[in-house]
Amino acid sequence: MQQLKGCFTAGVAVVGFLAIASIADASVGRDAKCLFVSSYHQGYAWSDGVERGLRAALEGRCDLRQFDMDTKRLKSEAEKQRKALEAKALIESWDPDIVITADDNAAKYLIQRYYRDAEMPFVFSGVNWTVEAYGFPYSNVTGMIEIAPIEPMFDRAEEVSPGIRRAFYIGADTLTEEKNLKRFQEATKRRGIKLEFALAGTMKDWMAAYREAQAHDLIIMGSNAGINDWDVEQVRSFVGTTAKRLSVTNHYWMMPYTMVGITKVAEEHGEWAGQTALRILGGMTPGEIPIVANSRRDIWINPEVLSAADISLPRGLMRKAKRVTGFASKS
Numbered sequence: 640m641q642q643l644k645g646c647f648t649a650g651v652a653v654v655g656f657l658a659i660a661s662i663a664d665a666s667v668g669r670d671a672k673c674l675f676v677s678s679y680h681q682g683y684a685w686s687d688g689v690e691r692g693l694r695a696a697l698e699g700r701c702d703l704r705q706f707d708m709d710t711k712r713l714k715s716e717a718e719k720q721r722k723a724l725e726a727k728a729l730i731e732s733w734d735p736d737i738v739i740t741a742d743d744n745a746a747k748y749l750i751q752r753y754y755r756d757a758e759m760p761f762v763f764s765g766v767n768w769t770v771e772a773y774g775f776p777y778s779n780v781t782g783m784i785e786i787a788p789i790e791p792m793f794d795r796a797e798e799v800s801p802g803i804r805r806a807f808y809i810g811a812d813t814l815t816e817e818k819n820l821k822r823f824q825e826a827t828k829r830r831g832i833k834l835e836f837a838l839a840g841t842m843k844d845w846m847a848a849y850r851e852a853q854a855h856d857l858i859i860m861g862s863n864a865g866i867n868d869w870d871v872e873q874v875r876s877f878v879g880t881t882a883k884r885l886s887v888t889n890h891y892w893m894m895p896y897t898m899v900g901i902t903k904v905a906e907e908h909g910e911w912a913g914q915t916a917l918r919i920l921g922g923m924t925p926g927e928i929p930i931v932a933n934s935r936r937d938i939w940i941n942p943e944v945l946s947a948a949d950i951s952l953p954r955g956l957m958r959k960a961k962r963v964t965g966f967a968s969k970s
Contacts, residue, residue, distance in 0.1 A: 684892035688905025696913025810861025
């Protein structure tokens with residue numbers, strides 16, 4: 640795919656632009672207006688991480704305003720379209736110098752629908768896997784796509800539990816999880832692993848799927864974001880008494896319920912988007928900045944869930960990993 644190839648071959652540009660960002664910075668006045676449109680809501684761990692990275696990059700460098708589309712909780716097509724129209728109205732009334740977006744729904748319902756090849760520059764972040772569905776890049780759009788470290792995660796799982804033949808994927812019933820599931824289906828097919836799955840709409844459905852998954856060699860924990868009745872303590876207690884098989888995830892906010900995580904770093908997206916916005920405000924055009932893919936990752940372990948299932952990890956993995964210390968985030 641040409642767009643994805645461009646993302647990876649342009650990796651050198653990621654290093655290069657950090658070095659020249661300060662040059663762009665010098666020509667950006669604090670009266671520049673930056674609008675951040677998040678697809679989701681504050682309190683959702685991924686969005687909060689992107690926001691932290693973005694604010695760190697733009698603090699004191701422009702007037703930053705935020706609009707949350709809240710489309711993890713507002714799921715209907717009509718609600719998503721309504722929130723995109725609210726964002727569009729804000730753009731028209733406030734007239735920012737640049738718009739930064741996070742995740743797929745802002746790309747789909749706002750940029751693709753209303754701002755293809757428009758004058759307003761956009762920097763997207765967190766678009767899952769590929770921009771093909773949205774036709775990016777446009778002349779006024781660049782950004783960072785979100786690639787989950789699936790293969791490294793499977794490699795770690797094989798270190799812990801060799802000979803995996805049957806796996807079970809559990810996620811929320813959302814568009815993002817449908818896209819993620821498709822990638823795991825492709826990966827497990829390549830590895831000769833039979834994959835079953837459940838995309839749950841409620842916490843009760845999720846628990847039933849987790850119980851069913853114990854009959855498999857490996858449990859892949861997709862995101863819970865979009866399960867609106869999620870109760871952190873109830874699920875943690877349930878997992879503690881139910882876990883028997885190795886569980887892995889690419890989402891750090893799922894670590895309170897998961898044994899091993901090879902996770903993406905949300906702050907990377909916000910930092911890159913903020914630095915790229917500064918380059919554009921400093922005189923570059925979006926078309927001069929290639930679309931890239933994320934590259935940073937963390938390794939996590941949850942000793943409590945591992946102990947509950949009586950599963951031991953290789954010493955090297957234990958040494959490298961960050962440990963969950965009871966944190967849990969809202970979904």
